[in-house]
Amino acid sequence: MNGSSGKCRRSLIVTAGLVAAFFLITWHLPGGLELTITPVKGGLPLLVLPLKPGERFTIRYYHSVENAPIWEEHSLDAEGRIFIEEERYLKFGAGMGRMPGVGRMVKRGDYEVIENMHMPTGDFVLRVGSPGVDHTIIWRGRSTNLSAVVPHVAVQFSGRPVSLLYSLWRRMVPHPATPR
Numbered sequence: 001m002n003g004s005s006g007k008c009r010r011s012l013i014v015t016a017g018l019v020a021a022f023f024l025i026t027w028h029l030p031g032g033l034e035l036t037i038t039p040v041k042g043g044l045p046l047l048v049l050p051l052k053p054g055e056r057f058t059i060r061y062y063h064s065v066e067n068a069p070i071w072e073e074h075s076l077d078a079e080g081r082i083f084i085e086e087e088r089y090l091k092f093g094a095g096m097g098r099m100p101g102v103g104r105m106v107k108r109g110d111y112e113v114i115e116n117m118h119m120p121t122g123d124f125v126l127r128v129g130s131p132g133v134d135h136t137i138i139w140r141g142r143s144t145n146l147s148a149v150v151p152h153v154a155v156q157f158s159g160r161p162v163s164l165l166y167s168l169w170r171r172m173v174p175h176p177a178t179p180r
Contacts, residue, residue, distance in 0.1 A: 029164040032053075032161070033055075033160065035049040035082075036048050036049075036160075038156050039155055040156050046149065051075075051076050053078040056074060057139045058072065058074070072086070081159060082122060083119060084119050085115075086113060086114060086116075103115055125155065128146045128152065128155055129151065131151060
């Protein structure tokens with residue numbers, strides 16, 4: 001074996017080792033969170049939202065009795081657990097209102113707001129309403145109206161932490177169900 005062949009082989013082994021180390025390290029480092037909204041009865045995800053711990057997403061819809069808009073802001077913690085953070089609405093609609101010991105009720109213009117809730121919901125199921133109810137997910141300024149896509153379908157909201165490697169991959173190649 002001559003000298004240049006040995007150096008080339010060593011360089012190849014070192015490069016392969018560095019690549020393997022990169023993949024192993026990034027596979028085990030935290031890379032953020034992912035919220036998935038999937039039909040309960042199965043099928044492909046309707047939405048896959050990358051999130052940072054504490055980052056919020058909103059569910060907006062129109063109350064079936066009051067026909068007034070309601071906004072529910074949610075977040076995920078570092079373990080992927082879902083929390084409701086705030087509810088905002090124009091009227092004190094049927095079934096709406098403050099729960100004792102949860103959050104603080106304030107007035108913002110015409111809106112009643114329950115803020116600082118930080119109440120765990122965990123993964124939860126939402127039965128998507130008809131068009132007109134307009135269950136809409138708002139994330140990073142993008143809106144997806146689930147009522148226009150899957151009316152009357154029960155959907156599961158699930159959060160999970162993802163690795164740095166997965167997060168880097170999804171930045172380069174977003175999930176097909178991630179709004180752009």
